Amino acid sequence: MRTNLSHRKERIDRGIKVRSDDIFVLASMRDLLYVILPKAIVILAMLILPLLKDVVGMYWLNVLVTTLVVILLALSWDLLASAGLVSLGQAFFFGVGSYIAGYLSFKFGWSPLFTIPTATLVGSIICALFLYPVLRLRGIYFGLITFALPLLLARLIEATKVLGGTEGMSALPPIPGMTGKLYLLMFVVLLTLFGFRRLISSNYGLVFQGIRDNDRAVIAAGYNIQWYKTQAVFIAALPATFAGAFVAHHFQFVGVPAFAMDYSILPLTAVVVGGAGTFIGGALGAVILMPLSEILREFGSLRVVIYSLLLLLFSIGLPEGLFKYVKRKYSQIERLTTMEEVKHD
Amino acid sequence: MIEPIIKISNLCKSFGGTKATNDVSFELKPGEALGIIGPNGSGKSTLINLISGFVKPDKGQILFKGINITGMAPHKIVNLGIARSFQMSRPFYNMSVFKNLIIPISSPRARKLRGGKYGDLDEAAIHLLEEVGFERDSQVPYKEAGALPHGYLKRLELARCLALEPDIVILDELFSGMSMSEIASVVPLLERIKKEGKTLIMVEHRLTELFKIIDKIIVLNFGMKIAEGLPRDVMTQDEVTSAYLGSEVKTGA
Ligand SMILES: Nc1ncnc2c1ncn2[C@@H]1O[C@H](COP(=O)(O)OP(=O)(O)OP(=O)(O)O)[C@@H](O)[C@H]1O
Ligand SMILES: [Mg+2]
Numbered sequence: 001m002r003t004n005l006s007h008r009k010e011r012i013d014r015g016i017k018v019r020s021d022d023i024f025v026l027a028s029m030r031d032l033l034y035v036i037l038p039k040a041i042v043i044l045a046m047l048i049l050p051l052l053k054d055v056v057g058m059y060w061l062n063v064l065v066t067t068l069v070v071i072l073l074a075l076s077w078d079l080l081a082s083a084g085l086v087s088l089g090q091a092f093f094f095g096v097g098s099y100i101a102g103y104l105s106f107k108f109g110w111s112p113l114f115t116i117p118t119a120t121l122v123g124s125i126i127c128a129l130f131l132y133p134v135l136r137l138r139g140i141y142f143g144l145i146t147f148a149l150p151l152l153l154a155r156l157i158e159a160t161k162v163l164g165g166t167e168g169m170s171a172l173p174p175i176p177g178m179t180g181k182l183y184l185l186m187f188v189v190l191l192t193l194f195g196f197r198r199l200i201s202s203n204y205g206l207v208f209q210g211i212r213d214n215d216r217a218v219i220a221a222g223y224n225i226q227w228y229k230t231q232a233v234f235i236a237a238l239p240a241t242f243a244g245a246f247v248a249h250h251f252q253f254v255g256v257p258a259f260a261m262d263y264s265i266l267p268l269t270a271v272v273v274g275g276a277g278t279f280i281g282g283a284l285g286a287v288i289l290m291p292l293s294e295i296l297r298e299f300g301s302l303r304v305v306i307y308s309l310l311l312l313l314f315s316i317g318l319p320e321g322l323f324k325y326v327k328r329k330y331s332q333i334e335r336l337t338t339m340e341e342v343k344h345d
Numbered sequence: 346m347i348e349p350i351i352k353i354s355n356l357c358k359s360f361g362g363t364k365a366t367n368d369v370s371f372e373l374k375p376g377e378a379l380g381i382i383g384p385n386g387s388g389k390s391t392l393i394n395l396i397s398g399f400v401k402p403d404k405g406q407i408l409f410k411g412i413n414i415t416g417m418a419p420h421k422i423v424n425l426g427i428a429r430s431f432q433m434s435r436p437f438y439n440m441s442v443f444k445n446l447i448i449p450i451s452s453p454r455a456r457k458l459r460g461g462k463y464g465d466l467d468e469a470a471i472h473l474l475e476e477v478g479f480e481r482d483s484q485v486p487y488k489e490a491g492a493l494p495h496g497y498l499k500r501l502e503l504a505r506c507l508a509l510e511p512d513i514v515i516l517d518e519l520f521s522g523m524s525m526s527e528i529a530s531v532v533p534l535l536e537r538i539k540k541e542g543k544t545l546i547m548v549e550h551r552l553t554e555l556f557k558i559i560d561k562i563i564v565l566n567f568g569m570k571i572a573e574g575l576p577r578d579v580m581t582q583d584e585v586t587s588a589y590l591g592s593e594v595k596t597g598a
Contacts, residue, residue, distance in 0.1 A: 203451050203466065206440070210448045213437040220397070220431070221449040222423035222509060 074282030084212030089146035097244025102254030123241030168255020275321015356405035383565035438491035
């Protein structure tokens, strides 16, 4: 006999939430699937996609490379933001990494095996040194300087004809093999993602968040916040300079386009779409934004209008970003459970 | 003769045309408790900002344990042993209350004093909250700090100072916005801090409670020190009653 009373709606995560708020105590296959499925799909997709050259085609694999690069820039952006530093010029970090890798390989014939790690490390130190003076100031100065630096450096290189001038440096050695390249990028993306998430929830990362929330109180606790902000810039620069160095060898070319506005706008849009403060948000945003932007390629410069519209739409309509929204909805998936089953919970 | 722990001489600071601090001098012995009073805008907070390094003086000198700290960076002054609270207590909004204390507890000074031993920082934070009157078993320490009522924020601010284990504690209007019972719960703690030998400087408008704790007061008016001494001596001086109490009665503060 089944009356209406014997049915009720139940949130799928109820069993988990009841038992613990943070640590999942998994009681059934269903619970296990609920927790693991989203992660499993992502990891599987990451593992399989690079192998599908014949199915997906080289063109879309290149789009995947660009997507992963934008993810790295978005992760870098989010770490800066966690210390209250709003970057309007991720292209600065990207370009510095690109040029160092390009120069080392163009001038001294270094292989990517050495140029990429060197450009990542030395590039991040250089970025931190460049930005050190503005880190003393509060407010919008960091944003303004990061906005101005890539433009300035690009013009400087064109005008002084150093580092290849307008022609740039070409015929750089490639990183062989698309599959390997993609796996390398994905490894770095995952490493950065988990590393940054861990870092920001540690006591050390708490200081960054403190500077964002109330810098005066962090000073009053005896911290040299300019020095901490410098460390934040250095750490955030690592994935971005890596991305720049990687792309230099991927395109086998470095030139002023390495400081292009795209590398600033795309990660920013990705974070706004996906949501700031979680790192995963920016990654999700990039995964949506980049293929979309490829499809819209035929619209040419109209694409900027579309980015701007997306920026507007999400910052007004969904300021928390897609990731937090989807996560909340996912935890609210309701299904019919019989009363029988509920009793077992 | 005990050396003063802090000696302030001829401190001056102007903002545009206003002389916020005008030739102020005083000194304190270790363990002494000083009250600073004066009408609104008389330069009390500015004096604290000068001592703690958040504002640089135009003239004058501040000696702390014989070290010249005039114009030193504020975080360095903290690490030497002067902690301060802010009149407007703003927490780290997006962190839970006890996480708010991790930052001062793991600060350079606190770490050095513990000799590099970390211990359970979360536990230390909860313990400190208990000292300033947060109930351990309540949910309050785990709430987001942005949602705290004013009186709790003030006590969190005090805990933040104490976490630094300072030699001098400077409190800018700790009592304002606190309820009578909240003040009553904090006064014994302040008395104990004093007994432990820490030097206290308190800016207050709540005179009755202030006079229970402090040994002497200075009165500021238009940035100038107009009186210094024992509360009962100072409060009967004509200049003080007209400058400070007069305005207090008039504004009803
Ligand atoms: N950063 C600043 N810039 C400009 N003027 C300032 C600044 N800080 C303080 N002042 C001015 O200096 C004077 C003293 O201010 P201060 O905040 O020290 O007074 P206060 O005694 O703490 O007052 P209250 O009792 O209201 O807290 C005021 O006239 C104030 O307007
Ligand atoms: Mg004040």
